[in-house]
Amino acid sequence: MDYILIGAGGHSKVVIDILKSQNEEVVGIVDDDPKRNSVSNTPILGTTEIIPDLINSFANAYYIVCVGDNRTRGDIVKRLEPLDLKYGIAVHPTAILGSNVVIKAGSVVMPNVVVNVDTFIGEHTILNTACTIDHECKVGQFVHISPGVNLAGNVQVGSFSHIGIGASVIQGLTIGSNSTIGAGSCVVNDIEDNIVAIGCPAKKIRSK
Structure with missing residues (x-):
């Protein structure tokens, strides 16, 4: 194509x-x-x-x-x-996609990414190098998951949010829309919409 x-x-x-x-x-x-x-x-x-x-x-x-x-x-x-453009999907051959994974149009999956079973990835989202998205996650549209990020199972990430390089999110949490998680942060509690959070554990430093 x-x-x-x-x-x-x-x-x-x-x-x-x-x-x-x-x-x-x-x-x-x-x-x-x-x-x-x-x-x-x-x-x-x-x-x-x-x-x-x-x-x-x-x-x-x-x-x-x-x-x-x-x-x-x-x-x-x-x-x-x-x-009314037709948007494609780019998935590097080293990426591992589990069964029933849905990746919507315009998204990019970079080298060594792992996306596990029953996960949904929204439109125009970036899964950057070697990030891991575990089972039953739901990632919204226009999201950027940076290199080396680890999302545990059943995590939800709202549209337009950015998870910084090397951050980790424990299972079952929700990160709201238009929020930013700083590089290297450990998210152990839900993050609301329009929040910048950093640290381990990640804490709100300001609203957007």
Whole structure:
């Protein structure tokens, strides 16, 4: 299948690598920064303004928004909503997916990720390198689970939340929407919406 990526930052390099490992064709990248001309030998085709032309030229292409920041990724998807793009899924071949795992469109699963049985991953979510998502978790849309994060079983993560690198969440907890868990934190209690929490145990330091 043909893929067109939106965003030419470092995240796009990883997505290109994943797609090539799946023998998918990356046609090119669109990015609104005119200074960029290629990423990992993949051409920058133009700004997002040319996407209607790309839809005509590559009618069967899938798109992935390659932006690590959740809110920015969400804004791009919302802005492009009238174009009714087809969003693909990139899953690295080293990732391990249990039975009855659901991964929705636009999401990316990076190398050495483990997602265990009966887990749901929402749209446009990033499961970054070597994170583990255990059984029956529910991860919302536009979430970023950073490298080395461990979610125990039955954890729920609300949309637009970010779990920082190396953090751990014990079983059965809920992390609300639009919240941030700091790097290396240990979450042992529920975290409400719009909260920044850090430490071990993780404690609220401010509201968003």
